[in-house]
Amino acid sequence: MSKHTFLRIVRAIARVVLAIIARIEIIGGMPEEKGGFIIVANHVGRLEAFLVILLANRDDVVLILAEKYKKYAIWRYVADKVDGVWVNRFDADFGALRTVLKRLQAGEVVAVAPEGTRSPTESLLPGRPGATYLAAKSGVPVYPIGVVGTEDRVVKYRLKRLQRLDITARVGAPFHVPPLPRVDRDEWLQAQTDEIMCRIAMLLPPDHRGVYADHPRLRELLRENGSPFPEDLLGGTAPARIDAETPG
Numbered sequence: 001m002s003k004h005t006f007l008r009i010v011r012a013i014a015r016v017v018l019a020i021i022a023r024i025e026i027i028g029g030m031p032e033e034k035g036g037f038i039i040v041a042n043h044v045g046r047l048e049a050f051l052v053i054l055l056a057n058r059d060d061v062v063l064i065l066a067e068k069y070k071k072y073a074i075w076r077y078v079a080d081k082v083d084g085v086w087v088n089r090f091d092a093d094f095g096a097l098r099t100v101l102k103r104l105q106a107g108e109v110v111a112v113a114p115e116g117t118r119s120p121t122e123s124l125l126p127g128r129p130g131a132t133y134l135a136a137k138s139g140v141p142v143y144p145i146g147v148v149g150t151e152d153r154v155v156k157y158r159l160k161r162l163q164r165l166d167i168t169a170r171v172g173a174p175f176h177v178p179p180l181p182r183v184d185r186d187e188w189l190q191a192q193t194d195e196i197m198c199r200i201a202m203l204l205p206p207d208h209r210g211v212y213a214d215h216p217r218l219r220e221l222l223r224e225n226g227s228p229f230p231e232d233l234l235g236g237t238a239p240a241r242i243d244a245e246t247p248g
Contacts, residue, residue: 028171043113124210146203
């Protein structure tokens, strides 16, 4: 079985399971044309992986797995079937980055949680530069996504009581990260990582924005683009206009 066929099967199963256990609102959408792009999203629960596979609606999503899951046979099996990439989240794993970069440049889709781990606070943690590096080196568009309702705590609580989940995924406008400069790379990577995280933050309710809640760039983005959240309106931010679209 090819990895594309396996991913189609996984996507079909995910669509059925999520339809049973959750009410999902998707605001915005992914590009329909072929070509590589990067999805960046907040990370508060395990369900997001399946949601992102649905949102991408592609058979060539690069599955990136933390090395800690290698001890589980099921994840080793999945990684083998989809040609997944194992990554060390706590060190600069340049080997994994080079592998992912080659696949991006070949037109595949990469989904990354820039925080590097699930947030124990259910709000944004400081971003890490891996996604920034990939975007800068590949030149592909970056699609930010803000997800609410997939928190592990909420999922466990509601499913134990046979209650459906309420999940909202907002897909923001695509943007590009400029090429890596020759000098002051650390400062540049930090600034561009903040840009990515603030673009995710503007798609989340204020109480989910975490360490980026008061970031000057976030305030600037909200002034430029507006906000769909009433809490922001109290601060004088105009409502955003985002067309709803559900991928087929």
